[in-house]
Amino acid sequence: MKYDSPTVLEALDTAWDPERGYLGNLRDGRFVPELGDAYLELLQTIEIPERERLHPDFVRLLWFAPQFSEWQIKHAVDRGADRVEVSNLIWNAVTELLGAP
Numbered sequence: 001m002k003y004d005s006p007t008v009l010e011a012l013d014t015a016w017d018p019e020r021g022y023l024g025n026l027r028d029g030r031f032v033p034e035l036g037d038a039y040l041e042l043l044q045t046i047e048i049p050e051r052e053r054l055h056p057d058f059v060r061l062l063w064f065a066p067q068f069s070e071w072q073i074k075h076a077v078d079r080g081a082d083r084v085e086v087s088n089l090i091w092n093a094v095t096e097l098l099g100a101p
Contacts, residue, residue, distance in 0.1 A: 004058055
């Protein structure tokens with residue numbers, strides 16, 4: 001799916017929702033594997049055309065997710081989450097989308 005489609009932008013926004021989103025739940029120390037799987041699947045389906053100028057909402061909803069999940073890892077691990085599943089997979093997916101410096 002194209003990165004700036006309304007469907008993608010809405011799904012990325014929902015990921016931050018405290019009730020329905022993976023990252024929103026993680027913020028409250030709740031690891032919900034199904035939401036995590038769905039979030040990673042979403043990230044893996046996003047396509048960015050080469051040399052495309054990124055939509056500001058896409059950047060706003062995505063850039064902080066890897067660092068945020070790393071910060072929240074202690075809460076999730078305390079509740080049984082796997083550190084790799086929670087943070088490394090998000091770092092990898094976002095790095096694949098945006099590239100590394």
